[in-house]
Amino acid sequence: MPKQLQLAGGEFVGRWRDTLALCAGVCARNKRAKIFFATFFSEKAAPTLLAGLSRAINLTTKTDYWLASSVRGGEKGGAKLRFGLFQSGHDAWTAFTLTKTVANEDALLRLLRLLSPNFSEAYLTSSDIRSIFEALEERAGVKVSVNKAVAYSHRREGQISFFKNEAYHTVFNKAENEGKFVDKVDFSLTGPHFLHGFVARNGGAKFMAGDIELFQDSILSPIAQISSNKHGVFRASSRQPGSTEVSAIDIQFGETAFQGREDDLAFISSLDRMARSGIAVLHENPYVHVSLIDFFDGSAFDIFATSRKAVTIVPQVGASPFSLNRLCNHIFENFREGMIAKPEEKVWTLEEVLA
Amino acid sequence: MAEPQNFSECVDKLLDDFKLYDKTVDLVSCWEFFYTKVAPVRDRILHFDRFPRLVPAQENERDRKTPDFAVLVSDSYGLVGDVKSGFPLEEAAFLRHLERLKKYDRSLSFKRNEKGETTSPTTHDILLIIPIRDSQEIVLRIESLLSNGMVTFERKLIVLEWVYDSDEYIFRRVAGQIADFNDSSVPEEVRLSKHFTSRGRSLKISPDDIKLIKAKWQFCNDEPKPIYTIVFLWTKIFYHLLDERQREVWRRKNPQKELPIDVTVGRLVEEISRYPMEWGHWTDWVTKALNTLVIAGLAREIGDGRYVVDYRNLTKEVGEPGHPAAGSRSAYHPAEYARILATYICRGLHDKKRKTEAQDELQGQGKLPFLEQASPPNNATDE
Numbered sequence: 001m002p003k004q005l006q007l008a009g010g011e012f013v014g015r016w017r018d019t020l021a022l023c024a025g026v027c028a029r030n031k032r033a034k035i036f037f038a039t040f041f042s043e044k045a046a047p048t049l050l051a052g053l054s055r056a057i058n059l060t061t062k063t064d065y066w067l068a069s070s071v072r073g074g075e076k077g078g079a080k081l082r083f084g085l086f087q088s089g090h091d092a093w094t095a096f097t098l099t100k101t102v103a104n105e106d107a108l109l110r111l112l113r114l115l116s117p118n119f120s121e122a123y124l125t126s127s128d129i130r131s132i133f134e135a136l137e138e139r140a141g142v143k144v145s146v147n148k149a150v151a152y153s154h155r156r157e158g159q160i161s162f163f164k165n166e167a168y169h170t171v172f173n174k175a176e177n178e179g180k181f182v183d184k185v186d187f188s189l190t191g192p193h194f195l196h197g198f199v200a201r202n203g204g205a206k207f208m209a210g211d212i213e214l215f216q217d218s219i220l221s222p223i224a225q226i227s228s229n230k231h232g233v234f235r236a237s238s239r240q241p242g243s244t245e246v247s248a249i250d251i252q253f254g255e256t257a258f259q260g261r262e263d264d265l266a267f268i269s270s271l272d273r274m275a276r277s278g279i280a281v282l283h284e285n286p287y288v289h290v291s292l293i294d295f296f297d298g299s300a301f302d303i304f305a306t307s308r309k310a311v312t313i314v315p316q317v318g319a320s321p322f323s324l325n326r327l328c329n330h331i332f333e334n335f336r337e338g339m340i341a342k343p344e345e346k347v348w349t350l351e352e353v354l355a
Numbered sequence: 356m357a358e359p360q361n362f363s364e365c366v367d368k369l370l371d372d373f374k375l376y377d378k379t380v381d382l383v384s385c386w387e388f389f390y391t392k393v394a395p396v397r398d399r400i401l402h403f404d405r406f407p408r409l410v411p412a413q414e415n416e417r418d419r420k421t422p423d424f425a426v427l428v429s430d431s432y433g434l435v436g437d438v439k440s441g442f443p444l445e446e447a448a449f450l451r452h453l454e455r456l457k458k459y460d461r462s463l464s465f466k467r468n469e470k471g472e473t474t475s476p477t478t479h480d481i482l483l484i485i486p487i488r489d490s491q492e493i494v495l496r497i498e499s500l501l502s503n504g505m506v507t508f509e510r511k512l513i514v515l516e517w518v519y520d521s522d523e524y525i526f527r528r529v530a531g532q533i534a535d536f537n538d539s540s541v542p543e544e545v546r547l548s549k550h551f552t553s554r555g556r557s558l559k560i561s562p563d564d565i566k567l568i569k570a571k572w573q574f575c576n577d578e579p580k581p582i583y584t585i586v587f588l589w590t591k592i593f594y595h596l597l598d599e600r601q602r603e604v605w606r607r608k609n610p611q612k613e614l615p616i617d618v619t620v621g622r623l624v625e626e627i628s629r630y631p632m633e634w635g636h637w638t639d640w641v642t643k644a645l646n647t648l649v650i651a652g653l654a655r656e657i658g659d660g661r662y663v664v665d666y667r668n669l670t671k672e673v674g675e676p677g678h679p680a681a682g683s684r685s686a687y688h689p690a691e692y693a694r695i696l697a698t699y700i701c702r703g704l705h706d707k708k709r710k711t712e713a714q715d716e717l718q719g720q721g722k723l724p725f726l727e728q729a730s731p732p733n734n735a736t737d738e
Contacts, residue, residue, distance in 0.1 A: 117606060246571045268691075276668070278691075278692060279590075280693055281693065286519065287562040289569070291586070291591070293589075296610075298594035298595055300590055302570040306562040314566070317629050318629075347394045348393045354550055354557070
């Protein structure tokens with residue numbers, strides 16, 4: 001089992017920003033070292049939930065964050081996973097650890113996923129990641145170059161594309177033109193600031209080298225901000241028990257996504273493939289109305305494809321924002337990416353309905 | 356429709372039942388949309404009632420009338436709407452079908468607000484909504500029966516036809532009928548006589564317009580066929596009856612694992628009320644659904660009104676569905692609940708039929724109709 005790096009002096013100091021500065025120092029001295037960040041959502045305080053897990057996790061309260069450590073691989077001889085945890089937004093939390101192995105990153109993600117069902121990762125779309133890079137270039141006067149990137153096609157039979165050493169917008173444009181979504185990007189900056197980092201669509205990020213403050217402000221904070229905004233929309237869409245009111249969200253594709261029966265079936269088929277879920281097709285033709293249950297936490301949704309450029313999801317009683325988040329990400333990865341929006345309240349006129 | 360004779364006909368019949376009910380939910384939702392979302396109509400009426408239980412105003416009759424919707428337009432005028440999937444061809448059956456509408460041909464108390472206060476308008480019209488397929492012939496036959504005095508209505512019976520065309524539900528008055536709306540007492544904007552008769556216009560409503568209304572109610576005032584109720588229970592209700600330990604099994608381990616739910620009709624109805632659905636005959640509907648699950652082999656009756664439902668994620672049991680891109684477009688059927696549950700039910704009926712036939716052979720008795728257990732005798736859209 002790979003050992004976790006030990007910070008030289010002042011590890012996990014009082015404030016998380018100071019701790020990150022120390023970790024960045026280690027990364028500067030050790031090329032293999034990186035800081036791994038995982039941003040996620042939990043309506044209950046994450047430290048309380050972690051403390052309640054059956055496996056042994058020691059939590060220490062620091063000035064503005066928590067230090068957690070858990071022993072992996074059994075009591076004796078197991079590697080110790082140490083990570084910091086701070087609140088990064090409304091219901092949003094970010095865990096970070098200094099590591100030089102992917103095994104430690106996976107271990108941290110596995111541990112956080114134990115907080116399910118009231119947990120979801122901070123899913124980003126290709127467009128979200130692109131907007132982070134756009135804002136970074138504008139803010140810091142730098143150029144973002146992609147060292148490596150991976151994109152997948154939306155369909156199950158799809159392909160993987162690898163990109164190397166290209167301008168970020170070229171990578172995103174190519175992926176979009178090929179009907180793919182960008183899954184992860186390893187990038188560097190050129191210009192007045194240096195930064196080598198990594199962003200994934202599950203909200204994971206890595207700092208490898210360079211300006212840690214720029215990374216916090218331009219990568220980490222936007223990840224929390226963008227995903228918090230979406231989570232807020234998901235939370236506001238919950239249907240309360242006993243209420244006759246429903247609240248929907250739209251996924252707007254921005255272009256025609258449904259041109260005929262083949263697209264309808266492709267959409268239903270993509271829902272059909274969501275893990276730990278079941279669908280009932282109430283209406284398949286000429287428009288799509290599917291009822292979906294997420295067996296992960298019992299959330300149920302009515303999903304409509306009634307317009308050419310959007311789908312509408314109506315959460316039913318007991319549906320959680322976490323499940324809605326997973327469902328939207330599933331649609332983005334398996335059908336098409338889009339923008340999440342609250343449908344506008346509309347009053348129709350007689351002229352619109354009488355002809 | 357003839358009773359299905361084999362397994363695939365049985366599955367198709369249940370899926371047709373499912374779709375027919377869903378279609379009625381759509382049609383009623385269109386009218387709810389018109390009366391609650393379209394200005395100035397929504398501001399000119401007193402109340403749209405999606406689940407009417409109308410009490411005869413001046414009779415000692417206690418039976419409540421349950422059309423598909425009712426609108427109290429003003430204190431002097433109301434509308435009762437009934438959706439039918441068609442009329443029988445045979446003359447006597449046609450007449451009986453028509454006479455069923457006479458239950459609305461009396462003074463009725465309409466709901467005037469959400470508090471449940473009621474008003475009996477001076478008059479109301481009866482709106483019969485049928486598919487365009489045979490609408491002309493049906494209207495001609497109705498007119499003939501009315502003119503011959505074979506059937507009489509004190510109030511106006513207006514027939515509208517509907518069709519789905521160019522991504523819209525379209526409703527219009529069927530040509531050739533003498534009766535017209537008796538709505539001159541209400542503001543012009545809400546007079547269907549003005550829109551449909553004088554101006555010859557059609558009402559056009561898209562599924563996009565009604566999606567939130569449909570997702571809100573899920574049901575209409577008609578009795579659903581058990582297959583429809585079962586899909587609702589399986590995808591929206593049963594999970595919430597699992598205990599925490601059972602939920603944990605699905606979360607962490609295998610969502611295909613069978614998890615027994617020990618339940619009574621009362622407990623299920625209580626859980627359904629979270630939606631809220633106080634309007635339906637849920638005790639009857641849930642009982643029929645549970646009995647159908649027993650036939651399907653997905654539940655057992657264990658006495659004292661208790662059932663054990665073997666709940667699980669059924670969609671992954673029948674293999675992965677094909678995908679259009681994989682060249683299986685024509686054969687593609689999503690692994691979805693209505694079809695899967697219909698398969699279970701028909702398999703159960705088939706086994707039961709074979710057993711009964713074997714017994715009949717021994718006893719020399721008649722055969723069990725294939726769908727007797729799964730489908731109650733009444734038609735979902737026609738009651």
